[in-house]
Amino acid sequence: MALTALEQLVELLPSIKHQILFADANHFLPPQHHRDVRRIVSGLDTAVSQIDAAGSLLRQLRSTAVISRRNHLKLISSPLGLPNETLSNIFVLALPSLVLSDPTDVKPYQLYQRLRMALNLADVCKRWREVALATPWLWNLIRIDWPAHHDPDRSRELVARSRPLPVYVCVYVNRWAPSFRPACEQGLLAPFRESCRIVDVVAYGADSDQTLDMGSLLSTLGDWPHLEQLVLPKSCVYLTTAPLFVNNIRRLDVHLTGGDDCRMFFRLRWAHLESLTLFLGSQAQVDLSSLPYNFPRLEELFLETKSVKFFPPPAAPVSHAGLRLLGICTLGGFYPRATDSDGSETMFLEHVTLPRLTTLMIPVRFRHDVHIIARFLERSACRLATSTMLATSKQEPDSDRESEDGYESEDGHRHELLETSLIKKLILGVSVSKNRRLYGLPEYRACRKRWHAKYTANTQLFLARSL
CATH class of the missing domain: 3.30.750 (Transcription Regulator spoIIAA)
Known part of the structure; x- marks a missing residue:
């Protein structure tokens, strides 16, 4: 409406000006011109009011932006003045906490949130990115999906960022995944060989008995120099091709359902195994005679x-x-x-x-x-x-x-x-x-926490040295 009034004023001004200049002194403008002028003035007043309201809103937005920028600068300026070591420790404490003492407590979305938080910290500013990339604890918990769009270069980059800390690898296997043997042959876990301390394999489909090949997995992990803990899901039942000796694993959590696989398991020599959590199906049996020789260092046995x-x-x-x-x-x-x-x-x-x-x-x-x-x-x-x-x-x-x-x-x-x-x-x-279950007993959870403390000991030592 304001724009229309302005256009009408521009059109009427020449006519009104001509009548004023050449009319007699005692001659008045026609009544219709009075109405037009009042209408135009009213439109101009409305337009001015709208412009004033828009200006007030712009001033308010500008003031809000200035205050936000000032608060942002205050937020950034305080950590920017801290030493890199202190800022690194703050980043570590800011990560979502995960209960790694029990593999059933670690959910896929928790690992995703942890990695997303680390990436967000690295995107704040240049200095924060430098500190985040130099903080190994932000990157040493790695999730792999199989089969999925796995990028080996991304895994190598995360391993490089996590040095010198040990790596915790969680492999999430889809229930419709093919045999795990191709994954081992294609080098899915190869980037973690030198630094991995824990491998936790989680199968989405517990009813899919052909998802994983435990023998192929043990053959792949058997020569990893720093691997200590291995957690396998219920679907890991194939052991016919397993190596005869497993010398590096110290804690094992495994489900076995078949009798042949259970017999093969007890025939393997677990030279350094200290803690064993074993879930057996209805057809599985225990070979007690193999305990002294094949499990010479076993200290903790949980059997369901x-x-x-x-x-x-x-x-x-x-x-x-x-x-x-x-x-x-x-x-x-x-x-x-x-x-x-x-x-x-x-x-x-x-x-x-x-x-x-x-x-x-x-x-x-x-x-x-x-x-x-x-x-x-x-x-x-x-x-x-x-x-x-x-x-x-x-x-x-x-x-x-x-x-x-x-x-x-x-x-x-x-x-x-x-x-x-x-x-x-x-x-x-x-x-x-x-x-009714061992999971609910405090002694069982305390044992898991002790092994988790062994995993985090190197991290705590790293943080202590950086202070």
Whole structure:
């Protein structure tokens, strides 16, 4: 409307000026000209008001921009005055925290957020980029997707940035991925050979048994000089082509479902393995006779299985001089009976002698379990610590003769589940937990955290030296 009024004013001005100059002194303008002038003046007033409002808005935006720029300069100027070492430590503390003590706690989006945060810190200004690129802790947690658009040059760049710290590699395998053998042959993990400390393989599809080839993976990782920890998913079941000796791995977390693969696993010699977390399927069995020779340095054993079975059945208790922590439980609703020759967790103790054992985590359900534990402790002559955890697990019955409180054996004898108070009386100093899985026990998580602390020790030393 304002633009139209201005155009009309320009058109009417010559006519009005001519009438004013050549009209008589007593002659007045026609009434229609008065209305036109008032209308034009009103339009001009509206236009001026709109221009004034626009100017006020522009001044407000300019003031906001000046304040924002001043605040931004204040934000940047303070860290810019800090030494590079202090600024580097601030970057490290700014990263999202990850719980690496349990691989199930590390999610793909968390790793993505961590890398994105590091990239954002490097994009603030030139000095921040120089400091970020010179901070290894920002880049030593690396995620790889298989199959995906993996860029080997990007992996090499991240490894170069992370030196001299060890590298934690998380390989996320899609459930529709082909065999992992081509990935090993194509050098998917080759850039991390010299600096990798932990390899964590996560399979998206737990029901896809053909996703990974554990034998090919072990053959690839077997000569890595600094690799210490290997975590494998449930789908890693193929072991027929595994090497005979694995000399570098100190902690292993693995799921085995087939009987042949389990037998092959116990035939391998794990020369430096100290901590083993083993999840076994219904067809898997434990070769106790191989523990002293093939696992000479084993100190921590966590075993979760459908039922405890042995091959071959040991004729006499097997002794392992180094094992000091043992956790064992059954899964899938298995309900052991007192007459079982194998299957229950306490029957495992009937076939082993562990003189250095200090921590025991095992379900205690019936009175005969207590007797088996007592015979084991007497035979091993070991001293359990006061933090010993024996977990009770009331599972669902598996026959019509059983109830939630126990079962009836073939001879008609009733076996009742022990109460917590009675277990504490029968075994002095025991701490009773109602967790059914080892994952929930504090001793199990404390063990994972200790290994995580070993991984971060070099990082903490690096940060301490930089202060």
